[in-house]
Amino acid sequence: MSSIRLEEIKKLLREYPLKKDRVIISKIIEGDKLSEMELTRAFQLSLPLFTLMVLNKRFERNKQLAENEWSSTKVKKLDNMGTIKNLEILPLIDYHGEGDLSTEKGVSYYIKADNTGILFDTGLNDEEKHPSPLMKNMKSLGITLEDFDYVVISHLHGDHVGGSKWVSKKTFSLSGTQANISHVKAFTPVSMNHPTAKIHHVKEPIVIANGIASIGSIRNPLFFFEEVFEQSLAINVEGKGILIIVGCGHQGIQKIIDRVEALFDTPIYGIIGGLHLPIPEFPGDDITWSGLPIFKFIVTRRPPWEPWHKSDRDYTLDYLKARNPKLVALSPHDSSMESINAFKDTFKEAYIDLKVGKSIKIS
Ligand SMILES: [Fe+2]
Ligand SMILES: [Fe+2]
Structure with missing residues (x-):
């Protein structure tokens, strides 16, 4: 990670502590316009959420595969x-x-x-x-x-x-x-x-x-x-x-x-x-x-x-x-x-x- 990126993150953390995220989320829900800084933060927030969604998709598919295999296996x-x-x-x-x-x-x-x-x-x-x-x-x-x-x-x-x-x-x-x-x-x-x-x-x-x-x-x-x-x-x-x-x-x-x-x-x-x-x-x-x-x-x-x-x-x-x-x-x-x-x-x-x-x- 470059030092410029680190500075950006430090600036965000300074100006947008975690409690401000709630304001951003409620603005998104209400459809309010976000400032440039709020948009950047919203993008950062969306990344872990997106990762969880992808992992959950894979998990649900694998769970189904496992259950199908278990119920169809007949052992001697x-x-x-x-x-x-x-x-x-x-x-x-x-x-x-x-x-x-x-x-x-x-x-x-x-x-x-x-x-x-x-x-x-x-x-x-x-x-x-x-x-x-x-x-x-x-x-x-x-x-x-x-x-x-x-x-x-x-x-x-x-x-x-x-x-x-x-x-x-x-x-x-x-x-x-x-x-x-x-x-x-x-x-x-x-x-x-x-x-x-x-x-x-x-x-x-x-x-x-x-x-x-x-x-x-x-x-x-x-x-x-x-x-x-x-x-x-x-x-x-x-x-x-x-x-x-x-x-x-x-x-x-x-x-x-x-x-x-x-x-x-x-x-x-x-x-x-x-x-x-x-x-x-x-x-x-x-x-x-x-x-x-x-x-x-x-x-x-x-x-x-x-x-x-x-x-x-x-x-x-x-x-x-x-x-x-x-x-x-x-x-x-x-x-x-x-x-x-x-x-x-x-x-x-x-x-x-x-x-x-x-x-x-x-x-
Ligand atoms: Fe183990
Ligand atoms: Fe293990």
Whole structure:
């Protein structure tokens, strides 16, 4: 921006403080003539309004596409996919952690299901470090690249693919540079690439390995961003039921649970991961951005003038509670402490704190 432009803005702010905008708006409504300065200001006012109108148009179109796709998708049962006897979920990256382990507002969980190893998402690494917080935590917790056979990417957001720099390249990484993981097959919810891993683009629900399935890529609109396609995992634990592993939960609890119940006659045993409940998000040391409570306005499935509200959390709690889950662990990477406490109050002994380094074992 040139200094001349800055001077113009300073002059406008001096001569036309915000309260004067109301005068301009009422003049426009009344059809009164505007001065040259008022016209300039009216043009400036119209730009954000115009941007919101364009974004809303895209949002409404994507919302319709998502609803059409959801209502027209018929899924086949996956009940014969087998069961898992021993299951361990070890959070490698999330916002809360134990000891000296690194924490981030991102997700990466190591899943050991009998003899199958899965890395679910690859963290945030927002400082593009090498080794990344994920790699450092893996080393501290004794997990190596050889410990997993599969990578599952929940969705193409920076906090799940190892940083925003990989989002535009439609890939993922465990660190500042992409390691050789040629032994790995990666299941992604949109078309992605990787220099060494074999990629499988998941559309419909699919069995990944014995007892482990993706519930399929579910499409949803986001107001300020491209639409999001997200998949979750369903693990059939022998004698217990289906454990759901979720990344950000952009699909919403209803679609996640409805899809799982359409795929399996086995009851839901539990849910671990993010459900995007940043309520109230302020004040506190929750998941704000530069101290600002933006997350209840963005990356939701609604326009920013309908921010996420306590009633959305109550809806999520009620929908889950009706299934009487035996294990619930909410990711703090996209939910406030208030939401975590509401989950604790609701699910009592079934609730487990989700922390980096704190292994959740089911057998
Ligand atoms: Fe997320
Ligand atoms: Fe996300």
